[in-house]
Amino acid sequence: MDTKPIALVTGGAGGIGEACARRLAETHKVVVCDVNEDAAVKVADEIGGIGLACDVTSEADVRSCVDKVDSDVGPLRAMVMCAGIIQERAFSPEEFEQDHWDQVQAVNTRGTWLFCKFAGARMAALGGGSIVTISSVAGHRSWPTHSYAASKAAVMSLTKGLAAEWGRSGVRVNSISPGFTLTPRLKELIKVRNWDTDTLSNQTALGRWVEPDEIADTAAFLVSDMARGITGIDIPVDAGWLCGINWLSFNGVPAAR
Numbered sequence: 001m002d003t004k005p006i007a008l009v010t011g012g013a014g015g016i017g018e019a020c021a022r023r024l025a026e027t028h029k030v031v032v033c034d035v036n037e038d039a040a041v042k043v044a045d046e047i048g049g050i051g052l053a054c055d056v057t058s059e060a061d062v063r064s065c066v067d068k069v070d071s072d073v074g075p076l077r078a079m080v081m082c083a084g085i086i087q088e089r090a091f092s093p094e095e096f097e098q099d100h101w102d103q104v105q106a107v108n109t110r111g112t113w114l115f116c117k118f119a120g121a122r123m124a125a126l127g128g129g130s131i132v133t134i135s136s137v138a139g140h141r142s143w144p145t146h147s148y149a150a151s152k153a154a155v156m157s158l159t160k161g162l163a164a165e166w167g168r169s170g171v172r173v174n175s176i177s178p179g180f181t182l183t184p185r186l187k188e189l190i191k192v193r194n195w196d197t198d199t200l201s202n203q204t205a206l207g208r209w210v211e212p213d214e215i216a217d218t219a220a221f222l223v224s225d226m227a228r229g230i231t232g233i234d235i236p237v238d239a240g241w242l243c244g245i246n247w248l249s250f251n252g253v254p255a256a257r
């Protein structure tokens with residue numbers, strides 16, 4: 001019999017979510033949820049998990065996904081919420097279409113909220129669990145993709161609020177803020193935005209981009225007992241982008257000695 005604790009990863013069909021699902025499968029039975037059902041099932045099959053279709057923006061979908069896990073798989077002990085969309089282009093407030101603003105908020109903010117509301121509340125009722133939300137360095141700074149940055153700041157705020165809400169019930173809630181992470185989606189955006197990749201890596205203390213596995217390792221740490229005293233915090237996994245970016249005002253981060 002499989003006695004591994006149960007973890008759920010949203011957006012687990014690709015990118016950071018897929019890396020998290022694969023990493024958590026070393027210690028957990030993983031439910032891979034994604035709006036892309038075929039890809040979720042494929043990842044789940046490869047890691048001995050369960051793939052489920054779920055649109056995180058739909059209250060009915062999230063509720064039924066959490067119910068299904070509870071009835072068919074068992075009590076959830078860990079959850080990593082990676083489902084998200086990156087706003088493709090920066091729009092000025094004057095040209096920002098309301099539908100586009102709402103779509104980003106619906107997936108990133110509402111989707112995170114809904115999974116916390118249903119799965120987090122159940123963990124609290126059962127007396128324990130660990131939740132990791134995915135914010136972004138964009139939520140820490142002024143950023144020209146207005147809806148995306150606001151959604152990620154909201155995720156950090158929600159994380160801290162829920163950590164206080166459920167701390168006495170044994171549920172820890174923390175966020176990770178990835179920096180520029182080389183997922184297939186970001187690689188596409190690099191082309192669309194015609195980004196100079198050297199410029200971006202030069203902004204970080206470590207002089208490079210982040211790999212999806214590095215986010216997954218941090219998520220695995222946060223859901224593990226090694227992080228049992230940690231709740232309500234945000235961990236940037238950004239190759240030192242947040243600490244390096246202001247150095248551009250002083251000719252940049254120094255070269256290796």
Ligand SMILES: NC(=O)c1ccc[n+]([C@@H]2O[C@H](COP(=O)([O-])OP(=O)(O)OC[C@H]3O[C@@H](n4cnc5c(N)ncnc54)[C@H](O)[C@@H]3O)[C@@H](O)[C@H]2O)c1
Nearest residue numbers: 011013014015016035055056083084136178180181183185
């Ligand atoms: N890649 C980066 O540089 C970066 C940086 C900071 C934060 N992030 C955040 O990390 C998370 C993952 O990013 P990624 O680069 O891996 O993106 P990705 O596009 O590769 O993966 C996102 C996954 O979420 C799924 N998804 C999208 N909408 C959904 C919905 N409504 N319901 C369920 N699933 C849905 C997609 O199908 C996909 O599998 C996002 O929240 C993103 O904002 C990424």
